[in-house]
Amino acid sequence: EIVMTQSPATLSVSPGERATLSCRASQSVSSNLAWYQQKPGQAPRLLIYGASTRATGIPARFSGSGSGTEFTLTISSLQSEDFAVYYCQQYNDWPRTFGQGTKLEIK
């Protein structure tokens, strides 16, 4: 099983600033990596797939990068609605696995 490790567990950032979230895979997942955003009481929402392709309707302030085992989600200028939990997920092999999540909170 591919283990996905996200860091940090919690990230405190002020609105308007940049946030950088990391995700590491225990073995290469090529570019088969997605990012999701989840707000309290809601289902997750797809943000990024293919490591760097924004999903439909996702603002340009969200960007993804990386390949192999190291990935990054960057939010360039945080808006109030961006404070949430973010998960990375690999779909390169079965079982599909998620990271444990990064909680992005207001500083």
Next chain:
Amino acid sequence: EVQLVESGGGLVQPGGSLRLSCAASGFTFSSYGMNWVRQAAGKGLEWVSYISSSSSNIYYADSVKGRFTISRDNAKNSLYLQMNSLRDEDTAVYYCVTDGRPGLYCTGGVCYGWYFDLWGRGTLVTVSS
């Protein structure tokens, strides 16, 4: 409107059974692989099971293999999860989720799915005596 609506959750005793359903609308259900993903309260996301568009490829997480059965009825635009021998640790919100692209990609005799795209709102399953 494109949507997935889960139903069938509830309270069940350990060792009991439950059948979840997911009704799909607004897209060509029969073209997409489908998944169940669960989330225990305050915890992260766990993929549970996948079924391909034609039901020819089915995969399970080790934690549910032999106890859960995924199925679909393309004529009814519906996905199902039969859950038997339920345990306390199966308590979670269960989400019905589409794959991000139609079909599978296969290489070296193994077929792989895609990222998770459309999510339902989830149905709560509570296993407790």
